[in-house]
Amino acid sequence: MSVHTDNRLSVPLPYRYFPEGASVIPPTRFSRGLALLAAGAFFMESIDATILQTALPAIASELGVTAVGASVTIVAYLLVVAIALPATGWLGDRLGVRVVFLLAVAIFTIGSLGCALSGDLIALTTWRIVQGFGGALMIPVGRTAVLRTARPAELLEAVAYLTWPGLIAPVIAPAIGGVLTDTVGWRWIFLLNIPLGVAAILIGLKVVPRSADDASRTRFDWWGFAWIGAALVLITLGAEGIATRAAPLGVALAALAIGITAGAYAVRSTAARAGALLDWTLMRSATFRVANLSGAVYRMTITAVPLIVTLQYQLAFGWEAWAAGLAVAAIFAGNVGIKPFTTRLIRRWGFRRLLTWSVALGALALIGLAGVDAGTSIVVIVILLTMSGVFRSSGFTAYATIQFTDVPPERLAAANTLSSTLQQVATVLGVAWAALLVHGGAVASAALGVDDVWAYRFALAATAALLLVPLWGAWRLPRDAGHAAIAPRQG
Secondary structure, eight states: OOOEEEEEEEEHHHHHGGGGGGGOOOOOOOHHHHHHHHHHHHHHHHHHHGGGGGGGHHHHEEEEEEEEHHHHHHHHEEEEEHHHHHHHHHHHHHHHHHHHHHHHHHHHHHHHHHHHHHSSSHHHOOOOOHHHHHHHHHHHHHHHHHHHOOOGGGGGHHHHHHHHHHHHHHHHHHHHHHHHHHOOOHHHHHHHHHHHHHHHHHHHHHHHHHOOOOOOOOOOOHHHEEEEEHHHHHHHHHHHHHOOOOSSSHHHHHHHHHHHHHHHHHHHHHTTTOSSSOOOGGGGSSHHIIIIIHHHHHHHEEEEHHHHHHHHIIIISSOHHHHHHHHHHHHHHHHHHHHHHHHHHHHHHHHHHHHHHHHHHHHHHHHHHHTOTTTOHHHHHHHHHHHHHHHHHHHHHHHHHHHHTTOOGGGGGHHHHHHHHHHHHHHHHHHHHHHHHHHHHHHHHHHOOTTTTTHHHHHHHHHHHHHHHHHHHHHHTTTTTTTHHHHHOOO
């Protein structure tokens, strides 16, 4: 089998930034069954992270609390995911990916059963914490299991299975939650996870491979865990406070700022320490760095857009909730419509070119959406939303794939943990970004005496401008970035 090499470095291209990975034996054969299992688990977790939004009034009514009080069940889930994520890589290395994945699915399933049987808010919140802990372990560990079976040239296929839940779940979760709540009751949101979880465990016993490596004996980084956990909790609380107005804006912004500062200190204090919970040396790779820094900003924007336009269509245009939801589903249609072609586009254009065009055209779609008003034809709005979904999907898939192309197999767990943590931060910051822009735009519109629609135009235009960051990052990628993943399969 021929090996493509970089003229600047005498190591195989997949490990150009980590020469020590050049001697690693290639991983075992890629397992589609394992990829489908991990994608299904990812879909369950992603759905449950946001599905309660439309069920909160029903939950509050049955449990005898306010809707704002019931929202603690969402915040508790997000907080425990944020706290647990950084530890998943260490646990996977310590106990083995197979053990941790199956245990995570079991914990998630038990947590779901507890949620369904809860008789008061305290019990529901407690079981949501259990469920969130299982979900936090399930996703990065499952993804690691899949990627370890994929050779560089199989990364595109592997990641294609793993990206669709992250694109689809946030868009359809509120609708699923609403339908279940209105038809069979909110408890079925959790009951449906039980047969799915049991099936995932039974399938996992067959398809999740046992680790051939010796268990890691690295000591747990309690110092890093404390600082990173505190930072993620404050960032999540600040973002939720901004989005839900559950706390005064100044308090929420202060929590967000302190969290970001604590996170910066955690990075600086642990970056050079052996055995750190998050391995920041992975940022030596240009592909991993761009995917997880510029890509984090990109994730912020794709999180913010559905929130902004949903509010715009209901509050500024006066649409019914179902009509706004149906229109925003056009983003989902664009995601799904382009998905079968993303692998072909990456192979034809390469990562750098596809990312550059996806980000640039996505920004133009947002500018177009910023120009619509209540009198704009619904056909035009749907076309713009669909195109936004197309570019969202192609960019998301490219970022998700390229980040692992230069990471050697023995460092995939560490790369996955760092990537998952940064993605979680980007998602909660995207929510805060949307809420803050809409709030700021509304204050400015009132002060200037202009129509409310200008608040949303400002939010969409500012989000389009934010895409200049990932656009610059994509442009600076090497022209052959991710070459190992798109080279023709050999032998």
